[in-house]
Amino acid sequence: MRTLSAKAAEVDRHWYVLDATDLPLGRLASRVASVLRGKHRADFTPHADAGDFVVVINADKVKLTGKKLTDKKWYHHSGYPGGLKAESYEDLLERRPTFVVEKAVKGMLPKTSLGRKQIKKLKVYAGATHPHSAQQPAPFSF
DSSP states (O other), X not given: OOOOOOOGGGOOOOEEEEEOTTOBHHHHHHHHHHHHHTTTSTTOOTXXXXXXXXXXXXXXXXXXXXXXHHHOEEEEEOXXXXXXXXXXXXXXXXXXXXXXXXXXXXXXXXXXXXXXXXXXXXXXXXXXXXXXXXXXXXXXXX
16 A cells, blocks of 8 residues: 655645634634644645645634633733833733734744744634635634
8 A cells, every 4th residue: 555645836736715703713723834834634744834825814813712812912022121011911912913813823823934834834813704705715623
């Protein structure tokens, strides 16, 4: 019996739309990362980009459990001495709701050139509308 290996150029990609309203951020991110990698497909190949496109809507309504909304911080550094900046996820969700979902999903993908290709198939929008209706995305449920 021969093992079939999916090639990135031959993969038939699908589009899925996912409503993030009241979904826990970590569970949403792990499921989306799995679809971006293609682990839900029978022809999953770890070294090839065989995943599907995912459109996440209502990213501003995602839920963080426990006290993560106030206690969890996002840190970034300007590169200068004393340039460490911290922002709570509560403020970050108000200011950049799409970034929160993108960051969570990106952290669950491989840290290689393959992971950088796979994150480009994620489209995140704060509201309920998206410009990808021409691709006829199928509803995605857990």
